[in-house]
Amino acid sequence: MKIASWNVNSLKARRAHVENYLAKSGLDVLMVQELKGLDFPHKEFEKLGWHTAAVTQKTYNGVAVFSKTPVKVIKDALPGDKNDEQARYLEFETGGIRLIDIYLPNGNPVFSEASPSNRGSDPRLRGDAFSEKFTYKLSWMKRLYKRLKTLREDNIPFAIGGDFNVIPEDMDCYDPKKWLDDALFQPESRAALRKLLHLGLTEAFRALHPNAPGHYTFWDYQAGAWPKNHGIRIDHFLLSPELADRLINCTIDKAPRGWDKPSDHTPIIIEIDP
DNA sequence: ATGCCTAACCCCGTTAGA
Numbered sequence A: 001m002k003i004a005s006w007n008v009n010s011l012k013a014r015r016a017h018v019e020n021y022l023a024k025s026g027l028d029v030l031m032v033q034e035l036k037g038l039d040f041p042h043k044e045f046e047k048l049g050w051h052t053a054a055v056t057q058k059t060y061n062g063v064a065v066f067s068k069t070p071v072k073v074i075k076d077a078l079p080g081d082k083n084d085e086q087a088r089y090l091e092f093e094t095g096g097i098r099l100i101d102i103y104l105p106n107g108n109p110v111f112s113e114a115s116p117s118n119r120g121s122d123p124r125l126r127g128d129a130f131s132e133k134f135t136y137k138l139s140w141m142k143r144l145y146k147r148l149k150t151l152r153e154d155n156i157p158f159a160i161g162g163d164f165n166v167i168p169e170d171m172d173c174y175d176p177k178k179w180l181d182d183a184l185f186q187p188e189s190r191a192a193l194r195k196l197l198h199l200g201l202t203e204a205f206r207a208l209h210p211n212a213p214g215h216y217t218f219w220d221y222q223a224g225a226w227p228k229n230h231g232i233r234i235d236h237f238l239l240s241p242e243l244a245d246r247l248i249n250c251t252i253d254k255a256p257r258g259w260d261k262p263s264d265h266t267p268i269i270i271e272i273d274p
Numbered sequence B: 001a002t003g004c005c006t007a008a009c010c011c012c013g014t015t016a017g018a
Helices: A015-024 A042-047 A132-153 A187-197 A204-208
Strands: A002-007 A029-033 A051-055 A063-067 A072-075 A089-094 A097-103 A158-163 A235-239 A247-252 A268-272
Touching: A002 A097, A002 A158, A002 A235, A015 A029, A029 A097, A029 A158, A042 A051, A051 A089, A063 A089, A063 A097, A132 A158, A132 A187, A158 A268, A204 A235, A204 A247, A235 A268
Parallel strands: A002 A029, A097 A158
Antiparallel strands: A002 A268, A029 A063, A051 A063, A072 A089, A089 A097, A158 A235, A247 A268
């Protein structure tokens, strides 16, 4: 069973890419993120032979799944905050497996804007407050921990994939120094990701490719990042023990990043022994 | 040291991405 995750950076803009990928990649399930629109073309994809489910909002965020087998939605929002209206979480069952598709908040900027007199000094030494966006990221990760802990305690096997917006380790970016001030690279973000792993989850790519730097899932559109391979690895799959034991392969498919008018992310694929 | 690029919305410059 082949399952992929891909941040498409607007489904509308990447519609042909997604259809092409579904037709040719041999996937059983494709989870996508950052749809950037309220409308989701369920019928059109059903005509192409895919079962679908989506959580969308206007302009921002949005996650969806395409599957060869029927999709039963378990949750269309991350529990823990009824006032959170951002479309970032979809939990479902398909092909006999519980899957979770996430678009984890980016969180930049890390700190609230400094007063003019304080600019230039280190915001951490200054004791600046975290920004609203970074606070939201960390609280979202705390809520995610609670949800995954519940699934573990209930002995429900699952795989969670998506755009985690966290660079796990220094080897997961081309130049760690350039990311020191970024929300994706903060100690708090990385600790929250490790905490998820401490529930007994396996990070699929790193488990199968230990000590292998230079493998990325995102390359900025700017400054020639793609041809220079100046990327970061932020799209991940985490597997509960039952599925980790069935993990055959985990690869990053760089091809779609080289297509015309590409997303800035490229798909990550896991293969599970049926 | 800074901006670089892309997408959505409608304000066609601003916000967000990462």
